[in-house]
Amino acid sequence: MGATPANATRLRCNRRSSSSGDSAAKDIVIRRATRETAHVHLLSDHNRSEFLATPQLVRLDHAKGEDGRFEPSLLIKGDALVLKYLVRGVRVQFVAARVRGDRLLYGLLVFDDPAHPAMLWSVMEREQEQLAMFALAGGEPCQLFLFNEFAINVAWNDLPVNFSSSRLGSLAASAALGPADHSVLHAAVDDVIGRALGADPADPELLVVDLPVLTDWRMVNNSLVTNSAGISHLDAFDADEGRQQERVIAWLTDNLFPLVAIDQPRVHKGGKLRELTDALLSYPLGTFLFESKALSLLDRPTLPDRSTLAKNLLGHVAKAARQLKGATRQVKAGTDILDEKGNAHDIERTRPIHAIILVPDIRLLPDTFGADLMHDFMAATGGYLHLLDPSELLRIVQTTAEFVRRSESQLVTPMMAFDSRLIARAEQCAANGSLVVEIVTHFEDR
Known part of the structure; x- marks a missing residue:
C-alpha cells in the first residue's frame, strides 16, 4: 500500500x-x-x-x-x-x-x-x-x-x-x-x-x-436501482450541483450493503426537524457520516479558474468539519436519527465514528492541509475525520471489494473492510500530517 x-x-x-x-x-x-x-x-x-x-x-x-x-x-x-x-x-x-x-x-x-x-x-x-x-x-x-x-x-x-x-x-x-x-x-x-x-x-x-x-x-441521465429497491438519479450537469454530489455517495456505497443507509438523516432540534448531515451509513461495528461540499460552476456568469475554486473550497471544508463535529456529538448523545419519512433507525453509537467530507477534487487543496482539523475532531469526538473526493472514495470501495474477495475466512463483510480501510487511511493521514493523501493498494496475484 x-x-x-x-x-x-x-x-x-x-x-x-x-x-x-x-x-x-x-x-x-x-x-x-x-x-x-x-x-x-x-x-x-x-x-x-x-x-x-x-x-x-x-x-x-x-x-x-x-x-x-x-x-x-x-x-x-x-x-x-x-x-x-x-x-x-x-x-x-x-x-x-x-x-x-x-x-x-x-x-x-x-x-x-x-x-x-x-x-x-x-x-x-x-x-x-x-x-x-x-x-x-x-x-x-x-x-x-x-x-x-x-x-x-x-x-x-x-x-x-x-x-x-x-x-x-x-x-x-x-x-x-x-x-x-x-x-x-x-x-x-x-x-x-x-x-x-x-x-x-x-x-x-x-x-x-x-x-x-x-x-x-x-446529456445522458442515469439511474441506480439501489439494493434497498430505491432509485437514485444522477445527472452530472443538474443545476442543483450540490445535490448531485450528495447522490454520488449512494452510487459509490450501495454495494457495501450497510445495515442502515439514510439519505439526508434528520433530528429533532428546537421543536423542528433539521438535517443532521448529508448521508449516514451504519452497521453493527460502526457508523459513518458524510458531509458533501460541492463547487458551483454551471450557473456562474463568469467561469472561475481553479485557484479561485481552491480558495472557495478551503472555507467549505472548515465548515463541513464543524458540521460533522456537531453531528457526531448528536449521534453519541443518543439523539433519534430519522429518515425522510420520519422513521427512527437504530445505529451503532459506541465506537469511533468515521466523519467523511466529500469534495469534488482534493487536488485543489495544499499537500499539507487539515492536520489541525483532524486532531481537533479526534480530541472533541474520539472519531476519525476524512477528506475524500469521488475518485478517492471509489478507490477505497474498489479496494474493499478486493479485500472481501480475497478473505480466506469468508467472514469479512464489505462494511468491515470499508471500516478497516478508512482506519488505515486515517493512520496514514496522521503520519503524513495531512488530510490530503491518495492511497493506492497493490495486490499480489495468487
Whole structure:
C-alpha cells in the first residue's frame, strides 16, 4: 500500500505553469437527449477496466456506430470539475506527440486554469486507437463522449474538426503499438505540455489543434436501482450541483450493503426537524457520516479558474468539519436519527465514528492541509475525520471489494473492510500530517 500527497500528479492528468489560456464563460445550450438523439457509448471490457482504474484519461476508439459502421470516438474520463469546464466551453486543444522514440502520446490540453492548464492523456497502445487516428486523418467525423468518475457515460457531442490536413496520420502510422508503461512515460508529459504551449509548427513530431467551443452537449441521465429497491438519479450537469454530489455517495456505497443507509438523516432540534448531515451509513461495528461540499460552476456568469475554486473550497471544508463535529456529538448523545419519512433507525453509537467530507477534487487543496482539523475532531469526538473526493472514495470501495474477495475466512463483510480501510487511511493521514493523501493498494496475484 502506498500513500502520496493528492496534489502529486494523478495518472494521466498533468498540469504545468503557463501564462496561456482563456477560461472566460461562454453561452451554452444544454439539450436533454431524447429517444431520437440519445447516444450512449458502451465501453469494451478493456476500456471499462482502464476507466475504472484511472481517475482521468482520454482514449480514442474505433467504435461500431448505430448504423453498423465503425467510426472514431474520443472518450474522455474526468472528475466533475473537468467535465463541467468542458461543458461550459473552456478552451481545449488536441495534442499528439512522439515520445521515447516510437511511442505516440496524445490527449487534451484543458485550460481550466490559465496558469496551470491540465492535460488528460494516454499513449496509443491498441490497433483500434490507430484506426481511429487514420479515420480522423482521412476526414471522418468524430464524436466525443464524457465519462464521470464511475466510468459512466454522462454526455456526448459531435466534434466538428477536420484533421485531414494535419500530420496525425503520419504520426500514428510510424508509432509503435503494444502495452505502454504509463508510469515511465508520465515523466515525458510535462515536456509535451511545454512543447504544445510553444506550438512550433515546424516540429515534425508534434500536433496541436485548437478545438472549437462545444456548447450543444447532449446529456445522458442515469439511474441506480439501489439494493434497498430505491432509485437514485444522477445527472452530472443538474443545476442543483450540490445535490448531485450528495447522490454520488449512494452510487459509490450501495454495494457495501450497510445495515442502515439514510439519505439526508434528520433530528429533532428546537421543536423542528433539521438535517443532521448529508448521508449516514451504519452497521453493527460502526457508523459513518458524510458531509458533501460541492463547487458551483454551471450557473456562474463568469467561469472561475481553479485557484479561485481552491480558495472557495478551503472555507467549505472548515465548515463541513464543524458540521460533522456537531453531528457526531448528536449521534453519541443518543439523539433519534430519522429518515425522510420520519422513521427512527437504530445505529451503532459506541465506537469511533468515521466523519467523511466529500469534495469534488482534493487536488485543489495544499499537500499539507487539515492536520489541525483532524486532531481537533479526534480530541472533541474520539472519531476519525476524512477528506475524500469521488475518485478517492471509489478507490477505497474498489479496494474493499478486493479485500472481501480475497478473505480466506469468508467472514469479512464489505462494511468491515470499508471500516478497516478508512482506519488505515486515517493512520496514514496522521503520519503524513495531512488530510490530503491518495492511497493506492497493490495486490499480489495468487
